[in-house]
Amino acid sequence: MKPFFLKTNRNAKTVENLFVLSVFIFCFSCISGEENSPSGKVEANLRELSLDENRLSESNTRFATNLFQQLVSNGDSKNLFFSPYSIHQALAMAMNGNDGEVLEEFIQVLQMEGMSLEEANQAVKDLTSFLLEVDPKVQLSIANGIWYKEGYEVRIPFKDAAKHYFSAEIAPLDVYDPNSVDIINHWIEKQTDNLIKDMLDIIPEDAVMYLVNAIYFKGDWTYNFPKENTRKEKFTLGNGQEILVDMMNLGESAGFKAYGTSEYTYLEIPYSSEQYSMGILINESGNLSELYPHFTLENLTEWRSNPRDVNLILKMPKFKIDYRIDNLSNDLQAMGLVRPFSFHKDNFTQLFSNPTDDLKISRVIHQALIEVDEKGTEAAAATIVEVVETVSLPPDSTPTIFTLDRPFIFFIQEKHSGAILFMGKLENPLEDD
Template sequence: MKSYIPLLIFALIGVWSCVPKEDVLVGPVTANIRELAVQEQQLSDANTKFALKLFEQIVQRNPDNNLFISPYSVHQALSMTMNGNQGSVLEEFKALLEVEDLGLEEANQAAKDLTAFLLGLDPQVNLAIANAIWYKQEYQVQPPFKQTARDYYKAEIAPLDMWDPNSVNIINNWIAQQTHNLIRDMLDHIPSNAVMYLVNAIYFKADWTYNFPKANTKKEKFYPKPGQEVMVDMMSLGEPATFNFYQTSDYGYIEIPYSSGQFSMGILYGYDGNTEELTKRLTMDNLVLWREQVREWNVILKMPKFKFSHKIPNMADDLIALGLVTPFGFHSDNFTKLFSNPTDELKISRVIHEALIEVDEKGTEAAAATIVEVIERVSFPPSGPFTLVLDKPFVFFIQEKHSGAILFMGKLENPL
């Protein structure tokens, strides 16, 4: 198999965007290409396999809706999380992330190297990948876990007052900053028994290699389903340009390049518009086939402008269906390499994911973020003073300590 990075997957399900500039690109610029190391290629393949199965799983829950995710962001967030585990739980993470053939340190090093390769690949593409970890300020994170997160994922690590309602803004503001304000107010609340947040944010912005002239954009028909039509802003190159293209009697595949052509938007289309059938064709073997057998064709391309976002409040059920089971239930084997101080049993309560994409005449802009929320079975009040506000109806009673007798009981619905 020839060396490649999962360009189509980034394009189809979550990583692409555009850098607005005054200069019009008329062809590819030079990219900083180097041969991938063996472990980088293994991780690249792992990312692709993970992306394919995650996308297929989520499509099943969203058969008729627009869908946009960043598998790379999810993979990064869960890869950081993986390092807090050992034994059978670690193996569940490795199986989900398709890195069973790599040792833990090898997987971390490959993640670091592949990310560095992507970030430095094309000077005309604005790609940013950032990680951060916040933990309960009363707890102590094990030094090896901290070191791994910093060395391999360049993660910012800081304590957080989980009882402070304003702490949610710290995480949301960080995500907004990393995604150029495209992803905002992603985290709705922090439960009192939360002990850690592991967050990835990714941003991509790039011009098309061949920009669509704005004057060519016209209202034209788009057919969401057989017998249905809507009017959309349809972009058109107006004249032929060279694209990598693969076609059969049932479907086609085209790569629409950005800048140097190292990044592209891969589009898989069918003549009947059946995306369920297209998703079934989106396999690792087919990806290899398409990439190896594409031919350069002169195409007058027309495609709609579009912009939408997609948020998954909790990917837990999807990840459980893909085999990551133990970490989503309280278990003594979970996160044994995370904290130095004793804790109650831990679990992942939520994996929140949000992504946004905008495609126009100049290029594509996209951003995504993933939040892994780890909680403790029980919640203890902080050791210092804290504020409790009884600002909703409550039940009360008067009792005798020694006998346990309750003398009076009542509830307050309205003090006035």
């Protein structure tokens, strides 16, 4: 059994309270709080997941944690937000244009070892359908689009796979027309409820295909934060500096799932029917570099499988993050996807039926936005894979107040499958104001 620590202040009295709290959780089952009942809770549309769906969900989660570790490896202390599900799905579409050793690189980086291409594609289709239907009160859309250079001929098997497994819209594009960039941008805006705008800057003349994924999420908290409870309160940055932020406050006790050790606390903040939740990983120091080594698939599986039921009066900051990655190529190459980013005769051999010069991925652009307030969370993201041609052309019954008043890692996840749709880190709630 693991002790569970909740740090809310940095004084001796708090340490004493935390010790008492950990003893209670060590020894007793939780007594559910009744003060703050779920608002508009509905029953989830659950079904048993297939073996391949479970394998794909694990692949998605492992890819998510690996990519997160890669993105934070530069030690940047700024906010971060992205959708690993969107990136995973866009690359999975691109994977279908390859075979041989290049296909194997995609499979390894996307953590799909042991699955055939057909099994992986079917699992993508089935898991996406499950995520879209599991909670009728959560707004979720996942869309795919493919544009190819006018005059080129897309192979029928690739086109069929894109349509059947990814429900992708496929259309030719005049890459020489400067206005063509608006076609892709307007599609992304529409799919993300106008949150992601003007994402694609230019279309180079050597571009032959764009594979695009867009994802949109909007969910109300199971326990809404009353707006009148929001106050200016202190938030301590990783460097120790204190700033004033809009701190939301439930005001009444509510039940949460949590897991903790002396080094960190994991907390799930549920949406709607509790199938979707925002996972939080926080420590006492606020130094996120100390948390990164703990954020692994294995630990996440343990936290999800063996949480404690706790009663808390939760306080957390309102925040908004608008984040863009101009090119993920270096990060993906560091993770093992190397060949597709250099011109090579073996790249994308299953993409076009007409002869082409050597192809490569020139850019993987990603943009994501999240806004968290008293009612819930709205988030959106899009991923563009640009392919170009070489130019030859138990707690105490007294509720604990738990305040997220220092930097933390967060992610939006679905409980039954374990899939992670969005993730990031909040270093400074005022950074994107």
